Structures are given as structure tokens and as C-alpha cells.
Amino acid sequence: MTEVAPRLAEAEADLQDLIETHMETMLGVRFLASEYSAGPVHGGRIDSLGIDENGAPVIVEFTDRR
Template sequence: MFHTTESGMTEVMPRRAEAEADVQRLVEAHMETLLGVRLLASEYVLDCLDGGRIDSLGLDENNAPVIVEYKRGTDAGAINQGLYYMAWLMSHRGAFRRLVRDRLGASAASRILWSAPRLICVAGDFTRYDAHAVREHRHNIDLVRYRYFGSEHFGLETVASATGVPGVGKRSRDARPGPLPA
């Protein structure tokens, strides 16, 4: 990306967030626009022995549950952490259904598409092993790289994507850089 001025052009160097929470706040504030997901909960605490906290929990445009896991940089455990949350979600459907009912109403809760839950990992980068694992997996997993460009632009790039359920499409998103909120 380049910035034009009267005297020429200068390259705008991409950068990572100072903290994981910065990326999470920005994406959650614009989740429908950036990912096509309605945000239901942030930092959702799991009610199980091993515990944990799902960064973002939502519903996509097909009414499928979506877990979004954020990492500031490259984290080899992001996919495994997300799959742990996915297993929790699938064995605690009643808790998710209640969350949807409380946030969006009984009608939305009755239309949840349990056959196509999704995991979206948003991180500063991924390894080639992460991309390979996603392509070989039977779940709906998206690896999405984020970058800040200067103080006014934010970009998302899909690094790898796998749709584990034939016939269930995801709306294509071209995450155009746009202004950051103040």
C-alpha cells in the first residue's frame, strides 16, 4: 500500500496490533461488515471443568454458529484452541441456543444451522502447517490475517479456508481497508 502526496509516494508499512485485545475490539465493532457474523458475546466463559473463554461468539448469514479466535501474532495453538471451543459448542447446544434466544429472539434460536458451525482464526500470521491443517480438516475453518496500515486503514486477508459441509456456502468477503474508528 502506498500513500500519495504532492511530492511523490511513500510506502505504508503494515504492522501488527500492540495487543490482541486491540484487534478483537476493532473486529467485534464491525463484525458484520468484516466477517459477515452477528456478534452474540465477547469473552464468553465456558461452563465446564477445563474452562476457557471464547473470544467472540456469533451467528453467520446462514444462521450457523461462529467462533472467532484472535491472536496478535503467529500462534501455533490457535487452531487447536478454536477446535476445543468448537467441541464445547457442539456438546453445549442448549447454552448457545439460550444465548441466541436472549440476544435475537426465539425465532432466531429455532433456525440455528448446527450442521455447519464455523471457526475463524484472526491472527497476525499463520504457518504453512496451519494452512495445511485447515485444508485437511473436516470443519469450516478460516484463517484470516490482519494488518494495520498507518493509523487509518485495516486489512483482512484469507490465508486458508475449508468448508467441511458440501452445499453450505459462505458469503465471499473482500475485506477492503477502511478507516479505523476513533
């Protein structure tokens, strides 16, 4: 495990990158994809997609609420 130095994220993308880089360590979830398409029926994108130890999909969404 590596300690991450505390700092404020300047943009949502900074936080997303940090979480995706360390997703397995922090959440126990293996990172699969960033900005994954939700398909033509649902539209939009999934910010971060992973898979847990049981093989279940994990969706992480980031929202800037300043």
C-alpha cells in the same frame, strides 16, 4: 461501509475490539458476545462469538504470535 484506517494493534485486545465492532461488515457475522464462557465441561472462554446468516455459531479466536 466505512474505511478503517490501517494501524498496528498494540495488544490482542485492540484487534479483538476492532473485529467485534465491524464483524458484520468484515465477516458477514452478527456479533453476540465477547469472552464467552465455554462452560464447566470444556473450560476457558471463546474470544468472540457470533452467528452467521444461516443461524450457525461462529467462533473467532485471537492469538498473539510475535
